[in-house]
Amino acid sequence: MGLKARAPWREKKYRPLSFSAKFGWRITPESRLALSLGHGRGRVVLPLPEVISRDGQPVSPKDWGEIRLCWDRNDRSWSLHISYTAPSKALPGRAEGRPMVTVAIDEGVINPMTLAAPMPDGGMKVLVVNGRQGRSAKRYRNKVVARLTSRMSRCKNGSRKHRRLVAAKKQVEAKTERRLHDFDHQVCAKAEQFTREVHETWTEHHQEISGPATVVGVRLVAGDVRGIEQNTNKKRRASRSTRQQLSQWSRGRQEDFLQYKTGLRLEHISEAHSSQTCPRCNTRTKVRGREYVCKNESCGFRCHRDAVGGVNIHTLAVNDGTFVPDPDLDIEVTYRRSQTGWSSLQRSLHAYHQNVLGRAGAACREERRSAQNRATRTGTTAAGVAVDSAVISDDITAHPGAGRALARVA
Structure with a gap:
């Protein structure tokens, strides 16, 4: 008896489109970005994206390389991945006779x-x-996805509630992926x-x-x-x-x-x-x-x-x-x-600062986010009590070599 079996497969609905420099894309006289889809087909015209390098300098389109138009199935959005060349600041490697x-x-x-x-x-x-921020993001994603998956198992496939749960699950996965991508860069x-x-x-x-x-x-x-x-x-x-x-x-x-x-x-x-x-x-x-x-x-x-x-x-x-x-x-x-966050010292100082403001009869207490800015300097509260706290500096140095930029496409 023959088995009616076949190898698993799935038709891809979206594929990344690559546009090579000087051939696949060009800048129009109206300062817009045109992406060519081939001979006899209409082109995709988009507003010219602004590419900023890691050192804060704008990158001219003449330094751009290949551009890829990608679809994020979880975030349900298109994005442009633009590669560019930048002055190399690479560290010297191994060489004969070199310390x-x-x-x-x-x-x-x-x-x-x-x-x-x-x-x-x-x-x-x-x-x-420390990798606490990354582990926290993964734990949050795992818990939310598990809860949504459990609710989806009790729904009929294709129902309105099932579609809502699938959309919520993809939204959480897309948000966590962005957080983890930034976390890896910070590390x-x-x-x-x-x-x-x-x-x-x-x-x-x-x-x-x-x-x-x-x-x-x-x-x-x-x-x-x-x-x-x-x-x-x-x-x-x-x-x-x-x-x-x-x-x-x-x-x-x-x-x-x-x-x-x-x-x-x-x-x-x-x-x-x-x-x-x-x-x-x-x-x-x-x-x-x-x-x-x-x-x-x-x-x-x-x-x-x-x-x-x-x-x-x-x-x-x-x-x-x-x-x-x-x-x-x-x-x-x-x-x-790896990322800026609250230390135990900052939390205790903020609570103390709020209590001092309350005893001094302040009409409005400060928001919690304001303590991040106040923690980098020495200040005086409304009651005249000096507060001096420190925050870990998390400045990011500019990376060398070729760069990549990501632009959202509306």
Whole structure:
């Protein structure tokens, strides 16, 4: 008995349209963007979009390259993806006879990137980028999608209520994707800034020794976690929640963004036991929490678990995959949020400020968003009490090389 089976397929209703430079698109005399659909077909004429580079400078259409017209099925909108060329500010890479500094990266789900690099004074500088905003966005999406999916299962396909739930689900997915896309850019911007600061420090150090013409190269090395999300259910390697986190981990996109911003090629190295090995005595300790505590009583080394992983990845990268202990190792760890947010200090200061205004008989209390602007300066409340708070600076440096711009099409 023959089976009436066929390979699964689905007809695509929307495909990205590519328009090459000088042939697929052009600027009309009326300063509008014309997209050609081929000989004998009408063209698409749109208002000329304004493209701004990451350093805030407008990009002329003569520097534009290929343009793609894409459809977002979740957001239900068209968008133009415009590529352009910009002056290259890429960091110098590896070259023969050039002094080199290695920046190691430990990637994770909780903290997306932990970067470690040596300093001229012999210590290790470590930056831990927190990923709370990204995990919060994913958790919100998962909960809302699960609730909407449960309600959809009780509706008839094609009904008005079912269509409303599908539209709501797509709207949430589109909103979360935009938030995560921005989150990945923010994480890589912090990593790029750290890399450039390390490069500037070593450049000044070598120029004092060898002369002002010395060029220092940078090497980016990350722990190889590619494919860690594969076959986790079949091999019983992780729980259900861990498998969900691994499947939603945007590690690959973050690596692409970092390479794009720095102009360097990211290398991968085995990170086996990098978070379990003590960088001072080489004692291997199984870590359960976020803090690493060496079980060697004569050592007593304590540090952030991800910082230990970043330092050991750097050791493996510069010693051909071998752990080399350093009894005099000094680690300086800095923590940064990937995006601007509220700290516990800001919340407490804002509540105190509101209470002071209320006791002083203020007619109108300040909105909560006003504390973000007030937190960067020293001010005086209505009752004459000085308030001085600090906010973490999250300035984003301009990325080098080619750029991409996104324009909404009405």
